[in-house]
Amino acid sequence: MQLVAYLNFPGTARAAMDFYAAALGGKVTQRFTYGESPMAADMPEAARGNVMHSQVEVGSALIMGADGPPPHEAGxxxxxxxxxxxxxxxxxxxxxxxxxxxxxxxxxxxxxxxxxxxxxxxxxxxxxxxxxxx
Structure with missing residues (x-):
């Protein structure tokens, strides 16, 4: 079993995950936007560029994150x-x-x-x- 932190951002996931990859010496191995998903047509145009899922690999560790809609921004x-x-x-x-x-x-x-x-x-x-x- 592996436990992975999943971080939610208010529209800054792309920049944050790139920053973490650089700071920790890892790399972004997955990233797609709401606009690239099957639900793109149901999303407001302004939200389609937001990150629906992103993953940074650092050795055998992972950090995942997205631009989460409420209530995921809190916490x-x-x-x-x-x-x-x-x-x-x-x-x-x-x-x-x-x-x-x-x-x-x-x-x-x-x-x-x-x-x-x-x-x-x-x-x-x-x-x-x-x-x-x-």
Missing amino acids: STTINVMPDTPEEAERIFRALAEGGEVNMPLEETFWAYRFGALTDKFGKHWMVNCLKPM
């Missing part, structure tokens, strides 16, 4: 990224924090070589957690 999700090295944690944290807000600076803790929390420029919450062996 809070935190994505926990667990890099293998402190250097990778620092790179990812810097990239995700660009244009966003650092809630907890990336630093060493008793459980992690590096831990930090931020809200990215799309309003999504992230933790970067490079764990120490326990």
